[in-house]
Amino acid sequence: MKIRNYLLLFAVVCMTACGQKQDEPSNVTLNLNPVTLELTVGDIATIDTKGTATNIEWKSSNEDVATVYFGVVTAKAIGKAEITATSGDVSATANVFVTGTDGASLRINPPLVSLRPGDTYDFKYGNTYDLDLTWSSSDTKVASINQNGHLTAVGAGNAIITLATNIESVTARVAVAHSWGEYKLVWSDEFDGTALDENTWSYNIGGNGWGNNEKQYYTSRPENIRVQNGCLEIEALKEQYENNNYTSARIMSKNKKTFTYGKMVARIKFPGGKGTWPAFWMMGNSGGWPNCGEIDIIEHIGSQDTRASFALHTVMRNGTRGNNWAKTHFFDYPLSADFHTYSIEWAQEEKDGRDVIRFYVDDVQYAEVWEEQIDNNDYWPFNKPFFLIFNLAIGGNMGGQVDDSIFEQKRIMYVDWVRVWQRQEQ
Numbered sequence: 001m002k003i004r005n006y007l008l009l010f011a012v013v014c015m016t017a018c019g020q021k022q023d024e025p026s027n028v029t030l031n032l033n034p035v036t037l038e039l040t041v042g043d044i045a046t047i048d049t050k051g052t053a054t055n056i057e058w059k060s061s062n063e064d065v066a067t068v069y070f071g072v073v074t075a076k077a078i079g080k081a082e083i084t085a086t087s088g089d090v091s092a093t094a095n096v097f098v099t100g101t102d103g104a105s106l107r108i109n110p111p112l113v114s115l116r117p118g119d120t121y122d123f124k125y126g127n128t129y130d131l132d133l134t135w136s137s138s139d140t141k142v143a144s145i146n147q148n149g150h151l152t153a154v155g156a157g158n159a160i161i162t163l164a165t166n167i168e169s170v171t172a173r174v175a176v177a178h179s180w181g182e183y184k185l186v187w188s189d190e191f192d193g194t195a196l197d198e199n200t201w202s203y204n205i206g207g208n209g210w211g212n213n214e215k216q217y218y219t220s221r222p223e224n225i226r227v228q229n230g231c232l233e234i235e236a237l238k239e240q241y242e243n244n245n246y247t248s249a250r251i252m253s254k255n256k257k258t259f260t261y262g263k264m265v266a267r268i269k270f271p272g273g274k275g276t277w278p279a280f281w282m283m284g285n286s287g288g289w290p291n292c293g294e295i296d297i298i299e300h301i302g303s304q305d306t307r308a309s310f311a312l313h314t315v316m317r318n319g320t321r322g323n324n325w326a327k328t329h330f331f332d333y334p335l336s337a338d339f340h341t342y343s344i345e346w347a348q349e350e351k352d353g354r355d356v357i358r359f360y361v362d363d364v365q366y367a368e369v370w371e372e373q374i375d376n377n378d379y380w381p382f383n384k385p386f387f388l389i390f391n392l393a394i395g396g397n398m399g400g401q402v403d404d405s406i407f408e409q410k411r412i413m414y415v416d417w418v419r420v421w422q423r424q425e426q
Helices: 002-022 404-408
Strands: 030-033 036-040 044-046 048-051 057-060 066-069 072-075 079-087 090-099 106-109 112-115 120-122 124-127 134-137 143-145 150-153 157-164 169-176 184-189 202-204 216-218 225-228 231-241 244-248 250-252 262-269 276-284 294-301 304-313 325-330 340-351 354-361 364-370 386-394 411-422
Touching (some): 030 079, 030 090, 066 079, 106 157, 134 143, 143 157, 150 169, 216 386, 231 386, 244 386, 262 276, 262 294, 294 354, 304 354, 325 364, 386 411
Parallel strands (some): 112 169, 216 244
Antiparallel strands (some): 057 079, 066 072, 079 090, 106 124, 120 150, 134 157, 143 150, 157 169, 184 411, 202 250, 231 244, 262 340, 262 411, 276 294, 304 325, 340 354, 354 364
């Protein structure tokens, strides 16, 4: 009797132990990384496993879209697939979204539409996989679009139209034209008094080279800058001053008088002479150079008296990188012989939604720059307030070697007046 009981107990223990060996241990874990993959057709990516699971089996819910082999996923076609890893009764999943190369399954045409307020337009588009589409506008105050791709131009400006499916999107730009009135004079300084208007102008003072290896020290002394005889006079002198061999002056309207778009014009007579480098220019009122932007309306080089130089500087294109936009024109007469007007026309979104800056001497256009990339301030910061600057540098990167004999005669930059015209939207 005792023997039989022992045999029964041994059989139960064996059955229990055998049953536990066939079951997966209760502490098995399995996780995937990453759990979401965004791939382009042809891409290969690996999904890693984390945890204690072994003997893992892999499966794709849609092998036409993505295959998987020991965690290595290959994107085959546009669409979505779910990748499942299984070990015993433990499993984990990851989602794979596959898109085509640019515009592979989705197309919109044309990439740019130029309209006037009130105009309508129907985009042409292609949808290879006949997926559900969504249309949207980045700025409904400029252009609105319904879910059939029917667009309405609402107001002047630029808007990005996006056509999207759940796996891909394409864009087009809409430029809605402005309707401008006539240019009107909005501000001027005629320099008719006997002192500089310090409600408009501030002095730059110092002699640190100003980033251009200039040789002068800028002061606010009447010896270097004054208003008399209906002109602003900036005079450069050869003298020892604060460890510099020359003095001069530079004024700016920063934080006092700023402008965005318009015509900026000054009537100036340059001093001439080898080593002089006078300029009439503008900088963005906020941020440091070159991020703020710079517009060189006119730079004159005394050693090349017939030359007028025009330039723009941005964070991506500037003098320190050696790729700033610049243009010169040589006249058949010396610019220092008389007064001339130097100006820009800085126009907002004039053509296909792009800004333009044109450069003039005596009302004749000599250069023009169009905005390259819409609303990207790295490339085009010229859509915000800028201030005015007048200065007379000596030497430096553009002024070059200084001939001290030029100071046997006075070297004065005369500014008769500076004026700004702007126009309002109708």
